[in-house]
Amino acid sequence: MRNDSTGMGCPGFLDAQASDADAIGIGGVQGGWTVWDWSRGGSARQGALIVFVVSVPQESVIGAPRSQPRYWGIHINTGSPMSTEYTPPKVWTWNKANGGRFANINRPIAGPTHDKELPVGKHPLQLYSLGTPNGQKVTIMLEELLALGKTGAEYDAWLIRIGEGDQFGSGFVAANPNSKIPALVDRSGPLNGSGGPIRVFESGAILIYLAEKFGAFLPKDGAARAECLSWLFWQMGSAPYLGGGFGHFYAYAPTKIEYAIDRFTMETKRQLDVLDRRLAEAKYLAGDDYTIADIAVWPWYGGLAKGLLYGAGEFLAVQEYKNVNRWADAIGARPAVKRGRIVNRLQGDPAAQLRERHDASDFELRTQDKLEAVKSAAS
Numbered sequence: 001m002r003n004d005s006t007g008m009g010c011p012g013f014l015d016a017q018a019s020d021a022d023a024i025g026i027g028g029v030q031g032g033w034t035v036w037d038w039s040r041g042g043s044a045r046q047g048a049l050i051v052f053v054v055s056v057p058q059e060s061v062i063g064a065p066r067s068q069p070r071y072w073g074i075h076i077n078t079g080s081p082m083s084t085e086y087t088p089p090k091v092w093t094w095n096k097a098n099g100g101r102f103a104n105i106n107r108p109i110a111g112p113t114h115d116k117e118l119p120v121g122k123h124p125l126q127l128y129s130l131g132t133p134n135g136q137k138v139t140i141m142l143e144e145l146l147a148l149g150k151t152g153a154e155y156d157a158w159l160i161r162i163g164e165g166d167q168f169g170s171g172f173v174a175a176n177p178n179s180k181i182p183a184l185v186d187r188s189g190p191l192n193g194s195g196g197p198i199r200v201f202e203s204g205a206i207l208i209y210l211a212e213k214f215g216a217f218l219p220k221d222g223a224a225r226a227e228c229l230s231w232l233f234w235q236m237g238s239a240p241y242l243g244g245g246f247g248h249f250y251a252y253a254p255t256k257i258e259y260a261i262d263r264f265t266m267e268t269k270r271q272l273d274v275l276d277r278r279l280a281e282a283k284y285l286a287g288d289d290y291t292i293a294d295i296a297v298w299p300w301y302g303g304l305a306k307g308l309l310y311g312a313g314e315f316l317a318v319q320e321y322k323n324v325n326r327w328a329d330a331i332g333a334r335p336a337v338k339r340g341r342i343v344n345r346l347q348g349d350p351a352a353q354l355r356e357r358h359d360a361s362d363f364e365l366r367t368q369d370k371l372e373a374v375k376s377a378a379s
């Protein structure tokens with residue numbers, strides 16, 4: 001199994017995590033065995049060996065009515081795929097063991113799991129993030145603002161390892177009650193008139209906040225502003241089908257389910273066509289100018305069109321979307337984009353990973369290849 005991203009399908013955070021073997025065991029899908037109570041709902045899995053025992057309950061067992069007979073089964077997982085024939089029980093219950101390798105981060109409840117304050121650096125803006133497409137939007141925006149000479153956009157970018165559950169620390173949850181990267185804390189105080197730190201979560205909200213604060217990359221009014229916000233919100237609504245739908249079922253789910261892959265491939269190709277048609281009539285999504293709409297859409301759909309997401313370039317025939325490719329190349333060539341896309345990255349070429357960014361010079365001095373060279377010289 002490749003790296004999931006908590007079911008959200010966000011690519012780009014592969015980190016040292018548990019191996020596939022931890023999917024095996026009670027409730028596992030690739031071997032081992034499971035005992036379950038048939039009378040509470042469920043269905044046979046492909047290739048399973050099932051032994052039935054009818055029990056006459058004298059005492060209530062796991063809450064079933066005493067008057068009903070109970071059927072118990074033993075399911076031997078033979079390594080066959082998870083069944084697609086699943087009858088949901090009346091009430092879903094959280095079976096932690098079924099979470100496999102991601103049991104520590106997939107939860108049906110919100111809120112912190114542990115106490116941990118967030119670090120604070122020297123700059124006005126503190127970003128808590130990770131170099132997935134959702135995180136890249138904000139680091140690209142900050143680098144673009146700095147490139148324009150907006151020195152108030154200097155920032156510390158701290159790494160949040162979502163595979164290790166950092167998003168459930170009390171400090172992070174205070175910055176984003178939704179426990180997802182990216183989260184921004186603006187500590188510039190008097191600049192905002194409030195005197196205190198301002199938290200902003202959801203990448204779209206962060207982009208608008210920064211665009212308004214610095215007066216850049218968001219047209220002031222009229223049709224251009226409406227077009228920009230429309231494409232910005234298009235991204236927020238569309239990418240979950242790409243990441244949580246297509247990416248999850250094509251690349252990460254423990255079994256390939258044709259129905260799910262078909263459904264989300266159809267939608268992903270439709271979305272690429274939506275973009276391709278828009279970019280046939282306009283240079284950038286909002287019109288003649290590069291805006292936060294492009295900054296939001298590029299990390300997802302630019303990456304997809306260049307065959308960089310989910311190993312799906314050939315499957316989706318991404319080269320056919322010529323206008324998206326033209327636009328993706330133009331944005332990818334911007335120096336600020338080249339910088340922003342490597343911040344908080346944990347994956348890929350070490351020279352293209354700046355795991356934490358606290359100073360503009362870090363791009364020259366503190367990429368992972370440089371840090372590793374210093375470490376090996378010292379040892």
Ligand SMILES: N[C@@H](CCC(=O)N[C@@H](CS)C(=O)NCC(=O)O)C(=O)O
Pocket residue numbers: 005006008010011105132133134135162167179180181182201202203204
């Ligand atoms: N709509 C959110 C999506 C953020 C999101 O899905 N973040 C993922 C990483 S790309 C995350 O933090 N997942 C951790 C988790 O689900 O526990 C945004 O645009 O900011």
